Amino acid sequence: MSGRPDELEELLNALVDADSPEAIEESELQLAEILRNDAAARRQYREFMELHSALMWDYAAAATNRSEKNVVSLEPYRTRWRRVLQWAAVIAVAGLAVALVFAGSRKSSHREVARVESVEGAVSWSNDAGGQRVGLSSGVGLAAGTLSVEGASSSAQLRFGDGTVLTLTGDAELGFSDDDQKRLALRRGAFTARVAHQPAGRPMVVRTNTAEIEVLGTVFALASEQNQTALNVESGNVRMRRLADGDAVEVSANRVAVASLDVGAAMETRLQSTPPGEWRWSFDEPPTAGSKGQWRPPSAGELGRVRSLPFVAGHSADGRLVVHHGVTVRAMLGEDSGLVALSGRSVLHVRFRTEVRTGLKLFLSCEGPGGTFGGNFELAIEPSSEMPDADGWMRVDVPMRPLHVLSPEHPSAEGERVRTLILHSYERDAGLELAEIGIGQEK
Amino acid sequence: MMPDGLEPSLPSADFIAHITRAQRTLHAFILSIVRNAADADDVLQEANIVLWRKLDEYDSTREFMPWAMRIAQWQALALLKKKSRLRVTFDDELLALIAKEAIAESAETDPRRVALAGCLEKLTDWQRALIARRYEPGSSVNALAGERGISPKALSEMLRRIRRMLLSCIERTLAQGVRA
Numbered sequence: 001m002s003g004r005p006d007e008l009e010e011l012l013n014a015l016v017d018a019d020s021p022e023a024i025e026e027s028e029l030q031l032a033e034i035l036r037n038d039a040a041a042r043r044q045y046r047e048f049m050e051l052h053s054a055l056m057w058d059y060a061a062a063a064t065n066r067s068e069k070n071v072v073s074l075e076p077y078r079t080r081w082r083r084v085l086q087w088a089a090v091i092a093v094a095g096l097a098v099a100l101v102f103a104g105s106r107k108s109s110h111r112e113v114a115r116v117e118s119v120e121g122a123v124s125w126s127n128d129a130g131g132q133r134v135g136l137s138s139g140v141g142l143a144a145g146t147l148s149v150e151g152a153s154s155s156a157q158l159r160f161g162d163g164t165v166l167t168l169t170g171d172a173e174l175g176f177s178d179d180d181q182k183r184l185a186l187r188r189g190a191f192t193a194r195v196a197h198q199p200a201g202r203p204m205v206v207r208t209n210t211a212e213i214e215v216l217g218t219v220f221a222l223a224s225e226q227n228q229t230a231l232n233v234e235s236g237n238v239r240m241r242r243l244a245d246g247d248a249v250e251v252s253a254n255r256v257a258v259a260s261l262d263v264g265a266a267m268e269t270r271l272q273s274t275p276p277g278e279w280r281w282s283f284d285e286p287p288t289a290g291s292k293g294q295w296r297p298p299s300a301g302e303l304g305r306v307r308s309l310p311f312v313a314g315h316s317a318d319g320r321l322v323v324h325h326g327v328t329v330r331a332m333l334g335e336d337s338g339l340v341a342l343s344g345r346s347v348l349h350v351r352f353r354t355e356v357r358t359g360l361k362l363f364l365s366c367e368g369p370g371g372t373f374g375g376n377f378e379l380a381i382e383p384s385s386e387m388p389d390a391d392g393w394m395r396v397d398v399p400m401r402p403l404h405v406l407s408p409e410h411p412s413a414e415g416e417r418v419r420t421l422i423l424h425s426y427e428r429d430a431g432l433e434l435a436e437i438g439i440g441q442e443k
Numbered sequence: 444m445m446p447d448g449l450e451p452s453l454p455s456a457d458f459i460a461h462i463t464r465a466q467r468t469l470h471a472f473i474l475s476i477v478r479n480a481a482d483a484d485d486v487l488q489e490a491n492i493v494l495w496r497k498l499d500e501y502d503s504t505r506e507f508m509p510w511a512m513r514i515a516q517w518q519a520l521a522l523l524k525k526k527s528r529l530r531v532t533f534d535d536e537l538l539a540l541i542a543k544e545a546i547a548e549s550a551e552t553d554p555r556r557v558a559l560a561g562c563l564e565k566l567t568d569w570q571r572a573l574i575a576r577r578y579e580p581g582s583s584v585n586a587l588a589g590e591r592g593i594s595p596k597a598l599s600e601m602l603r604r605i606r607r608m609l610l611s612c613i614e615r616t617l618a619q620g621v622r623a
Contacts, residue, residue, distance in 0.1 A: 032532050036540075050556075
């Protein structure tokens, strides 16, 4: 065989996987040179294209093997399409094939698959065909596409035709489709799901950067970062597979699993943790991943602190972006207990300073005991009448009642776990710096 | 009413069985000529229609597959000419050679496909999931890589290894079959 065997293999794979016409043409040019004078290479080419073709026909078989083991069953979309095509061979006989094959598939891309149940903040939808809708509101029907939620205080709830409800909270991006089988791609952020019973063999499939999960009907929360995905199951069973090596685990009710890029450890589950009743952070050390603000380490008599950064809080009625300045504190991914559990006697302790005297707000995003969305709340912190210390720091203790309810379907924060806190000024940048924050119990 | 050119000769059950069984082999054959999955789908449909039109020309005493493949070859070349891709990379002579060898060895394709079914079962779950995702309609390596947070190059490498495993497994399976 002329040329290196590896070279031929690389060219064959490049030919079928390259996305740009230029890359394909480059592979074809080199390939043609090899194939012209080499019968063995032509045989290898033929066998490779046979495999490529067979996988197009059989891709569903690859998945169906798993369903036999009750592990997964991806939608036999291609198979169904192929079956139609196969019938077309006979129907070609009647000359109707092309129209039949394409009529259905083109319509389905515009079909409404879910409806927006509720929205807070900046939420938009787009799809691959260039469709885009910004400033979504309740009741809007959506075709398959991508839902984007901007800002830690934003959220959106989607309801599918079968009653399945997804709630995206904070910065999140979720691709979704429902063509006989629900397929979701959580590209960033978190969502919780209350999944209606799915048809046998067609579980809801969710992919993230690091994991794939399959759901037949259950309640769970899923959060994804670049390098890991955390799954928290409230009821039912969910199968989670780590993409890095294919290792998988069944996650049952009240258990948690994390899939990361670290394939050294076996995939395993653990019981959900009990959240503490009190919690306090200072910033002599950098805040956890997911928290947001400009960290300034302690130095020469200055406290370690985090300065506020602008964040998108939502859209105004005229479509204008609403930007606030604040410090975001978030429980680590996989810390299923959240930061702290709220009670009727919870008190906020905060040490901060601002460049101008102003009121602040505390935004809280909460979870229920199973990690599912527990509602968003807000607490106003009025300008204190007390004088700041010599360095401008103020320490305030504010009873956390009544909390302003931002998610009407979750009217009470009692017993909820705090996942995210944002201390912020209103639309102006007040130069807020945060040195300490905590939630305790009234004595 | 039948569309133009579709004379309603009644096909025999054998002819329908032949044309149905030939679909996968024809698709693979067409793909090796047009090198593009969407084009191969289109050509296969065109070829099916032509096969039907030429029903009366089919000599049932001869093998069906070489006859069908030659018709598919014409359709594939017609599409390439229409798209002006013929002379850019794979020329007439090379395509004729590829087609001739494929037709001569068309009997080999069925055993390879049977072997593939067993080889797919030997993949790990994540390998099957990756292949399944890659071969969904409209899938692309760039999009898949984006979903998984890895580079397209890294994903291509994963796919290359899986295809190599499958091809090696098919060879081993066929070799064992011969020895048995």
